[in-house]
Amino acid sequence: MARQLTMERLTTAILFILLFAMAARTPIDTDTWWHLRSGEYQLQNGTVIGSDLFSHTAYGQPWINHSWLSQDVMALVYRLTGGHGEAGDSGNAGLALLTALLATAGMVMVFRCSPGNVYVRAFAIVLGAATAAVFWSPRPQMFTFLFSAVVYFLLYLYKWEHIDRLWLIPIVVMLWGNMHAGFAIAFILMFGFLVGEAVGHLFDPLSETRIAWKGLGKLLLVMIVAAAALVINPFGLEMLKVPFATVNIGVLQNFIQEWASPNFHEQQTWPFIFLLLGSLGFAGLSSERIDWTDLALIAGTGFLSLLAGRNIALFAVVATPVLSRHVSVFLADRGWNLRPSTRVSPRMNRLNWALLIVILLVGVVKIGYAVAPATVRAAQIEYLPVEVTEYINEARPNGKMFNSYNWGGYLMFGAPEYPIYVDGRTDLYGDEFLREYLNTVFLQEDYEVVFDKWGVDWVVIEAASVLSSAMRQDPDWVVTYEDSMAVVFQRAEGA
Numbered sequence: 001m002a003r004q005l006t007m008e009r010l011t012t013a014i015l016f017i018l019l020f021a022m023a024a025r026t027p028i029d030t031d032t033w034w035h036l037r038s039g040e041y042q043l044q045n046g047t048v049i050g051s052d053l054f055s056h057t058a059y060g061q062p063w064i065n066h067s068w069l070s071q072d073v074m075a076l077v078y079r080l081t082g083g084h085g086e087a088g089d090s091g092n093a094g095l096a097l098l099t100a101l102l103a104t105a106g107m108v109m110v111f112r113c114s115p116g117n118v119y120v121r122a123f124a125i126v127l128g129a130a131t132a133a134v135f136w137s138p139r140p141q142m143f144t145f146l147f148s149a150v151v152y153f154l155l156y157l158y159k160w161e162h163i164d165r166l167w168l169i170p171i172v173v174m175l176w177g178n179m180h181a182g183f184a185i186a187f188i189l190m191f192g193f194l195v196g197e198a199v200g201h202l203f204d205p206l207s208e209t210r211i212a213w214k215g216l217g218k219l220l221l222v223m224i225v226a227a228a229a230l231v232i233n234p235f236g237l238e239m240l241k242v243p244f245a246t247v248n249i250g251v252l253q254n255f256i257q258e259w260a261s262p263n264f265h266e267q268q269t270w271p272f273i274f275l276l277l278g279s280l281g282f283a284g285l286s287s288e289r290i291d292w293t294d295l296a297l298i299a300g301t302g303f304l305s306l307l308a309g310r311n312i313a314l315f316a317v318v319a320t321p322v323l324s325r326h327v328s329v330f331l332a333d334r335g336w337n338l339r340p341s342t343r344v345s346p347r348m349n350r351l352n353w354a355l356l357i358v359i360l361l362v363g364v365v366k367i368g369y370a371v372a373p374a375t376v377r378a379a380q381i382e383y384l385p386v387e388v389t390e391y392i393n394e395a396r397p398n399g400k401m402f403n404s405y406n407w408g409g410y411l412m413f414g415a416p417e418y419p420i421y422v423d424g425r426t427d428l429y430g431d432e433f434l435r436e437y438l439n440t441v442f443l444q445e446d447y448e449v450v451f452d453k454w455g456v457d458w459v460v461i462e463a464a465s466v467l468s469s470a471m472r473q474d475p476d477w478v479v480t481y482e483d484s485m486a487v488v489f490q491r492a493e494g495a
Contacts, residue, residue: 007340023103029137034409039075070140088377109149116328128320144182196293286329399457
């Protein structure tokens with residue numbers, strides 16, 4: 001006899017099957033590839049990269065490779081699933097499934113923090129996942145998403161379920177500090193938690209969920225221990241500087257979309273709006289006042305999300321349980337109790353299992369299509385410089401390259417014999433160099449002067465760019481390759 005599959009179990013299973021399928025994306029993020037190239041080098045050489053090895057403009061300069069361990073994981077998954085350096089190869093499926101696994105695991109943590117019956121929790125998780133999914137891609141930031149949810153879960157247990165697992169936070173932070181520089185989020189969450197609880201003591205001291213001052217002192221001690229644990233990495237104290245150095249690069253906010261404020265004209269940002277308004281709106285409509293700690297975390301992460309869109313995923317982790325909590329209270333206030341049946345008849349049990357199998361098959365088909373070699377290659381040709389990279393490997397141009405910032409990572413991966421000019425490692429290049437690059441591509445500086453400075457012999461840029469339009473009129477440069485996306489210029493003989 002088949003195990004009883006209640007509506008609660010069925011709903012939960014369907015929720016996470018569909019969430020996993022949604023998170024299995026075709027790898028087209030431009031930053032995926034320099035991480036993958038770095039990981040491959042580290043695995044091959046049994047070392048952690050500590051200086052630039054891949055560009056001719058910063059070669060040999062110190063580089064705090066804060067994502068070294070996640071790069072190794074990515075490269076290992078890529079290698080084990082058959083990746084061999086070509087667009088559309090089976091390693092892309094491994095990267096997609098790794099992304100889906102990390103995203104789903106993070107949302108499982110958020111689900112565990114969300115009160116209410118399974119239908120309310122599923123509603124909140126769907127909205128939270130739609131909000132966070134904007135930034136789900138095969139990159140080390142996926143480990144930051146998971147660790148953010150884990151730290152939030154440990155804080156949730158401490159406050160709402162009176163279960164003390166705070167000793168795990170320093171361990172998580174130590175691992176996080178070797179995975180991605182987003183480890184600063186752990187301290188943002190703990191600081192917001194402390195502020196919220198302290199304010200709550202002042203304005204709502206009789207709350208049953210308020211943590212005693214002694215308990216807050218313990219959390220403060222955990223923060224200190226976690227900060228000390230961060231130095232357990234190949235770069236020691238230097239790792240602590242990375243988040244501050246990164247946010248101080250002005251070009252990030254001015255040029256890179258994920259570091260800019262969200263564009264609310266794009267529909268992909270609308271779930272963030274709905275989650276923000278929904279969590280605060282239902283908190284106002286329900287009979288239970290919003291907890292001061294919830295308010296502090298929502299306000300803090302909401303502010304960070306409005307400053308930089310990449311923080312929206314963190315906001316989703318914090319706001320989803322708050323939405324679930326107050327939607328549950330709102331429904332209970334009105335007597336609208338949607339309680340799933342705890343028992344099912346044999347006939348209904350068979351129908352539930354049949355539905356689950358159908359959903360599972362649909363999920364498998366969706367994932368299979370998303371990671372199929374033909375699908376992946378077509379998408380990568382559309383969004384990445386695949387064809388021009390194949391041309392470079394065939395034509396083997398001589399000299400030093402100037403390339404588009406957005407393409408540097410893929411060129412580093414797809415044409416590894418050719419040192420790149422610039423890529424997504426903004427912390428390596430620094431503000432001054434990146435501004436020079438931007439001034440060059442937008443003709444605010446004489447490109448010939450910059451090319452001579454760096455000894456550039458050939459150029460790979462967008463076919464429709466301002467720089468390419470100017471270079472087409474320059475007799476010192478000759479077009480040697482062009483497609484709908486990219487154009488390659490070579491210095492004319494004698495120029």
